[in-house]
Amino acid sequence: MLTLRGSGARRGNSLSNLALVKDGAVLVRDGMIAAVGTQAQVEALPEARAGEKLDLGGRVALPGFVDSHTHLVHAASRAEEYESKIAGASYEEIARKGGGILNSVKQLRAATAKELKKRALAALQQFAAYGTTTIEAKSGYGLELASELKILRLHKELANEQPLEIVSTFLGAHVVPEEYRKNADGRKRYIKLLEENLLPEIGEGRLAEFCDVFCDRGAFSVEESKQVLQAGRQWGLAPRMHAEQLSRTGATRLAILLRAASCDHLEHVNQGDIRALGKSETVATLLPGCDFHLGLKEYAPARKLIEAGAVVALATDYNPGTSPTLSMPMILSLACTQLRMTPAEAITAATINAAYALRREKRMGSLEVGKQADIAVFEVADYREIPYYFGVNYCWMTMKRGRVIYAAQESTI
């Protein structure tokens, strides 16, 4: 059993410390962890003797994965673009043919809430089947009042109607929508729409906890990002950012300056950014699924970030354009082979550090007394086999707040 117990976000060498307990056991009461230890220790407790026993048969148990970066609600895949990209089409060519994020925007606006919900529910079941117990979900394919609200309201509905926890993020500043690109002052008017129409509605309706901005070439500048994130904060939304993915813009420095919960991607950070992240509380979230899917050679400098002391997390970036996977085990495999993280570091980054990225470290991310009983169990003999077997699902059982929400078919639970 990997407990990940300990205090504080994991930096440097502490990313390798999984606090492994051989023949481990947890005692769960009302969905919360009441005791953790060896099987002998836990079974000796009077309360355990009276409890219902769930034998995991010597499999590997760890905290449920916390996927701190997803674009859960979208209308359709972009498999056609995938094929064009493989054939050599550039990002600009795809955009000219109406592809890219704007393609997803068009499809989302046309989709009904019912259709979107059906697709999201199916995805949430799959997240659970791969050992994930909490996800962050971003809006950002609506880019107009009604459609953004449609997504954010769905986050709320889904959170109430299925077992996975959903942390809602407003990403109105994903890209400037087409109808605002025709005039010179379009960008300004769109940002004004975010500040004056969307954020008040979202703040008052408590529809999101975080405000995110895609700060990059072809999206929003550092100045514009700052303006949107500060406006979000006035409505109680904590900042987080898409930073240095396609180019270096200085987004990381802004994220640190604004004490953002996380800055995500980081393929193009420079030495100064890495040093600054090493001294910051802002979590450095890496999304290797994106580079893998796009066939890029350049991944984020994970080793340098870990050596500098940054709080490194991993997430899927589940989205139809650049990372259509919801498998955290696959992300762990990529973290090991492409980011040169060890299996232990990758697991820490996908659990406790990811919980920090969502500011939920007091409730999840490790198996400790007082935290939620969010547990993933893998049909492996050694935790290193979780990333080792890539592209295959060995998740055997997933538990959310003490309740089994996924069990592999051949299991007897």
Ligand SMILES: [Zn+2]
């Ligand atoms: Zn993203």
